[in-house]
Amino acid sequence: MRDAMHKKLLSALRTDSIVKPLKSELDALFLPLGGGDAGVAVDDMVKRYCVALKQADGEPHVFDTREAFMAWFVQLAMEVNPQRVILASDPIVSSYMQGASASTGLNAVDFVHVPVEEEGREADMFLRRRTADAQIGIGMALAGFADSGAIAIASTMNESRALSLLVDIHIAILPASRILPCLDAFANEMTRIALDGDSSALTIVGGPSKTADIEKVLVTGIHGPGRLIVAVMSDR
Amino acid sequence: MNMVSVLERVGVEVEYDPRQTCCGQPMFNTGYHPEARELACRFLDLFGEKDCIVAPSGSCTTMVKVFYGDLLELPAEYRDRAEHVRACIHEFTSFMVDELCIDDVGAVFPARVTLHDSCHALRELHIKRQPRALLAKVRGLELCEMDAAETCCGFGGTFAVKNAAISGEMGEAKVASIIASGAEVVTGVDSSCLMNIQGMLKRKEIPVHCMHIADILARTEADR
Amino acid sequence: MTVPLKPENFKSLVAERLFNPQLRRNLSRATQTALTKRLAVVKDYSDWEQRRLIAHGIKKLVIEHLPAYLGEFERNAEAAGAKIIHASTALEARNAVLDIVRRYGGTLAVKSKSMVTEEIGLTHTMNEEGIETVETDLGEYIVQLAGQIPSHITAPALHFSKEEVGELFTEKLGIPYTSDPKELTAIARRVLRQKFLDAGVGLSGVNAGIAETGSICIVENEGNARLSTTLPRVHIAVMGIEKLLPDMRSLTHVLNMLARSATGQRISSYTSIITGPRKTGEKDGPDELYIVLLDNGRSTMLADPRLREALYCIRCGACLNTCPVYQKIGGHSYGSIYPGPIGAVITPCFYGMRQARYLPYASSLCGSCSEICPMHLDLHHLLLERRRQAVADRCTPFIERVAMRAGAMLLKHPWTYRLAGAMGRTFGPLLADANGSLPVPGWTTSRDFPKLAPHSFQSLWEEHANARRDA
Numbered sequence: 001m002r003d004a005m006h007k008k009l010l011s012a013l014r015t016d017s018i019v020k021p022l023k024s025e026l027d028a029l030f031l032p033l034g035g036g037d038a039g040v041a042v043d044d045m046v047k048r049y050c051v052a053l054k055q056a057d058g059e060p061h062v063f064d065t066r067e068a069f070m071a072w073f074v075q076l077a078m079e080v081n082p083q084r085v086i087l088a089s090d091p092i093v094s095s096y097m098q099g100a101s102a103s104t105g106l107n108a109v110d111f112v113h114v115p116v117e118e119e120g121r122e123a124d125m126f127l128r129r130r131t132a133d134a135q136i137g138i139g140m141a142l143a144g145f146a147d148s149g150a151i152a153i154a155s156t157m158n159e160s161r162a163l164s165l166l167v168d169i170h171i172a173i174l175p176a177s178r179i180l181p182c183l184d185a186f187a188n189e190m191t192r193i194a195l196d197g198d199s200s201a202l203t204i205v206g207g208p209s210k211t212a213d214i215e216k217v218l219v220t221g222i223h224g225p226g227r228l229i230v231a232v233m234s235d236r
Numbered sequence: 237m238n239m240v241s242v243l244e245r246v247g248v249e250v251e252y253d254p255r256q257t258c259c260g261q262p263m264f265n266t267g268y269h270p271e272a273r274e275l276a277c278r279f280l281d282l283f284g285e286k287d288c289i290v291a292p293s294g295s296c297t298t299m300v301k302v303f304y305g306d307l308l309e310l311p312a313e314y315r316d317r318a319e320h321v322r323a324c325i326h327e328f329t330s331f332m333v334d335e336l337c338i339d340d341v342g343a344v345f346p347a348r349v350t351l352h353d354s355c356h357a358l359r360e361l362h363i364k365r366q367p368r369a370l371l372a373k374v375r376g377l378e379l380c381e382m383d384a385a386e387t388c389c390g391f392g393g394t395f396a397v398k399n400a401a402i403s404g405e406m407g408e409a410k411v412a413s414i415i416a417s418g419a420e421v422v423t424g425v426d427s428s429c430l431m432n433i434q435g436m437l438k439r440k441e442i443p444v445h446c447m448h449i450a451d452i453l454a455r456t457e458a459d460r
Numbered sequence: 461m462t463v464p465l466k467p468e469n470f471k472s473l474v475a476e477r478l479f480n481p482q483l484r485r486n487l488s489r490a491t492q493t494a495l496t497k498r499l500a501v502v503k504d505y506s507d508w509e510q511r512r513l514i515a516h517g518i519k520k521l522v523i524e525h526l527p528a529y530l531g532e533f534e535r536n537a538e539a540a541g542a543k544i545i546h547a548s549t550a551l552e553a554r555n556a557v558l559d560i561v562r563r564y565g566g567t568l569a570v571k572s573k574s575m576v577t578e579e580i581g582l583t584h585t586m587n588e589e590g591i592e593t594v595e596t597d598l599g600e601y602i603v604q605l606a607g608q609i610p611s612h613i614t615a616p617a618l619h620f621s622k623e624e625v626g627e628l629f630t631e632k633l634g635i636p637y638t639s640d641p642k643e644l645t646a647i648a649r650r651v652l653r654q655k656f657l658d659a660g661v662g663l664s665g666v667n668a669g670i671a672e673t674g675s676i677c678i679v680e681n682e683g684n685a686r687l688s689t690t691l692p693r694v695h696i697a698v699m700g701i702e703k704l705l706p707d708m709r710s711l712t713h714v715l716n717m718l719a720r721s722a723t724g725q726r727i728s729s730y731t732s733i734i735t736g737p738r739k740t741g742e743k744d745g746p747d748e749l750y751i752v753l754l755d756n757g758r759s760t761m762l763a764d765p766r767l768r769e770a771l772y773c774i775r776c777g778a779c780l781n782t783c784p785v786y787q788k789i790g791g792h793s794y795g796s797i798y799p800g801p802i803g804a805v806i807t808p809c810f811y812g813m814r815q816a817r818y819l820p821y822a823s824s825l826c827g828s829c830s831e832i833c834p835m836h837l838d839l840h841h842l843l844l845e846r847r848r849q850a851v852a853d854r855c856t857p858f859i860e861r862v863a864m865r866a867g868a869m870l871l872k873h874p875w876t877y878r879l880a881g882a883m884g885r886t887f888g889p890l891l892a893d894a895n896g897s898l899p900v901p902g903w904t905t906s907r908d909f910p911k912l913a914p915h916s917f918q919s920l921w922e923e924h925a926n927a928r929r930d931a
Contacts, residue, residue, distance in 0.1 A: 224683025
């Protein structure tokens with residue numbers, strides 16, 4: 001089957017060469033685009049990022065300290081009244097959410113940590129069921145993109161895919177230093193993540209789940225979180 | 237004839253070969269390449285040696301300038317002539333503004349005029365600025381740009397007959413834009429579009445005149 | 461279920477829609493909104509035209525070296541744990557999918573929006589074979605409930621009013637009537653959520669395969685593709701072989717153009733880049749990933765150097781939005797899964813020119829599609845090529861062929877041309893009505909035929925030349 005298809009394609013192109021063009025030929029195509037946003041100050045990037053995310057119906061917040069983040073989260077919890085929150089086990093998330101359950105206002109919340117150790121299929125299904133009943137998922141952003149307000153997230157041993165998918169509100173923590181001017185600047189890292197073999201799913205999240213399939217009326221939260229909140233941490 | 241008067245008025249010596257017929261565009265556009273080729277060869281027989289050809293039509297100019305190239309697959313002996321002619325043929329307003337660098341032809345035409353951007357002229361020949369530059373210098377003329385000036389009028393050659401219903405609706409939309417512009421006259425660089433638009437205006441008894449841009453540019457003080 | 465591609469259907473389908481004020485209003489609003497939103501974000505790039513050319517250049521490189529890049533993609537995808545299946549035809553693809561599903565004992569499949577799976581009629585076949593296959597994209601779900609096909613590449617239920625959706629949901633889901641889009645969406649979320657959790661198989665298309673890493677990229681706004689490719693144990697992705705890109709840099713470049721052109725967004729809500737099934741240590745994700753590589757006529761387009769460019773299409777739908785014909789008649793009129801300008805170019809490949817013969821002519825060749833295409837496809841010239849093929853394959857009406865031949869003969873000789881003109885001028889007025897309009901079929905349904913000029917240009921020129929000489 002494979003040979004038959006390849007033979008057909010070769011014959012269609014009237015060639016028998018299976019040699020790719022040189023990488024330099026491909027790279028040359030991008031030369032007219034020039035350098036781009038080298039040397040933009042972090043503060044400006046944060047501002048641009050927040051404007052762009054808002055335009056995409058996301059909710060950016062900028063925090064200087066862990067305390068500021070926690071104070072805001074308590075407010076959010078009072079407003080939303082979640083029964084359960086799923087937490088990624090990434091060290092940054094853990095450090096920000098440390099002691100959350102002891103916080104006033106949050107004692108009724110069931111905080112579930114993504115188990116880091118390999119625990120088998122049953123444990124995975126158990127986690128999935130619990131995530132399906134969770135209102136909030138807090139995970140990490142690997143990068144942010146100032147031109148679009150999007151973030152990059154990946155499925156890892158610390159963070160399940162469902163954490164940002166089955167919940168109603170997805171909160172992503174984004175260190176300000178990780179904000180890049182545009183997606184193109186992340187391409188090399190995307191290659192590395194794909195080839196490293198640790199993660200099978202990298203997702204660029206540009207906003208909340210949305211649809212306008214009924215009379216072009218925009219509705220959020222169809223098959224994913226109706227709210228995307230990005231907590232930009234400017235202390236790191 | 238008005239194109240001739242305008243050209244002569246600005247000092248161009250005009251020649252006309254009465255043996256010319258058609259560039260082959262209607263055939264080519266409908267997919268009839270052998271027939272189009274016959275007419276193209278005929279055109280090249282007549283015009284192949286000329287150094288400067290002007291046509292009052294964006295679509296005819298496009299046929300020669302763009303489609304007499306690879307798409308039509310002319311016989312080998314006509315290729316050189318085709319290349320030569322493709323470089324020498326110009327649409328009328330482009331010839332005036334881009335080649336002669338003239339935008340003022342001494343025309344007088346006090347009226348509210350709107351301009352329809354014909355598809356071939358606009359998208360194949362990039363003609364948009366030139367007719368506007370010429371109209372801007374017409375004394376007394378007020379240019380009322382319409383919404384969707386760049387949207388197709390629905391003619392499309394044989395499309396107007398093969399898909400008459402759709403063509404008619406596209407024409408309706410164009411007429412609505414024309415009326416909304418408040419113009420008394422609609423003009424353009426292509427008679428085929430104008431014929432389509434005029435047909436609709438007349439059927440609907442709308443009192444807007446339809447004139448080729450050459451007709452406007454030919455008007456002088458004496459025609460007031 | 462498809463609206464069969466039948467030339468004789470076209471005129472009646474068009475008439476139904478052209479003169480339906482509600483549909484016209486919906487179409488007009490939807491397409492104009494899409495165009496306005498697109499312009500707003502295209503402005504982000506002062507070098508948009510340059511970017512189009514680069515995107516074109518990238519695809520050209522890939523398509524001209526397709527076997528090499530496909531081979532690289534296969535090797536890398538397999539190295540990441542995916543299983544590759546080659547399908548030359550729609551039938552082979554359907555059978556391959558059914559085979560996999562049966563092997564895993566699947567009885568319920570969830571499916572995300574994918575043109576290629578519509579092209580091969582996958583959903584219909586699977587449901588017939590007893591595997592409940594649910595369309596999960598809201599628009600596709602609505603269209604599936606109603607037993608129709610989508611009317612637009614990116615907005616499948618464009619032709620439904622919210623009231624019609626409300627009635628449909630009441631009828632098929634037994635819920636109390638509502639026409640509020642928010643409530644209807646919430647209902648769909650609830651109903652479909654259970655399907656995602658229960659399904660054994662997830663089906664998707666692929667927006668782009670990345671040769672350098674063997675990854676597949678899926679772009680969406682709803683999240684149903686992520687759910688379909690995360691929750692079920694088996695993920696089957698169907699990918700047209702032309703959907704390849706060389707590397708991630710090419711992907712990001714194309715992604716920058718895709719969302720802007722399709723929905724007027726800078727980027728979609730979710731762009732998933734999947735490399736193989738779940739890895740050790742990951743908490744969820746499918747155990748198995750199958751990638752079905754589909755030919756189904758693409759190699760035929762590849763073999764034609766004049767049509768090869770059509771394979772660069774990224775299915776953004778912008779050409780539909782800008783086409784003045786599409787804006788008036790909507791997607792269903794075309795009778796094909798792929799409507800609008802791009803549809804008219806590629807459909808003859810899937811169904812044959814004879815069946816699709818009216819499609820290349822459903823256009824006034826205005827060229828607006830070519831102008832808007834982010835991949836710089838010369839769509840209106842591709843349509844011209846398809847017309848040439850239609851004529852060469854003898855798929856045009858006999859009378860038209862005769863008329864064209866006669867016209868060419870007439871126009872070849874100046875004396876026949878002048879004679880025809882003279883006859884027209886002499887006899888025309890006899891046939892004309894009070895307004896001077898001649899009864900030309902087709903033309904005169906909606907407009908007058910111009911009064912023929914009293915004198916030919918030739919005679920005017922002769923007068924003028926004489927006057928000049930005498931002066």
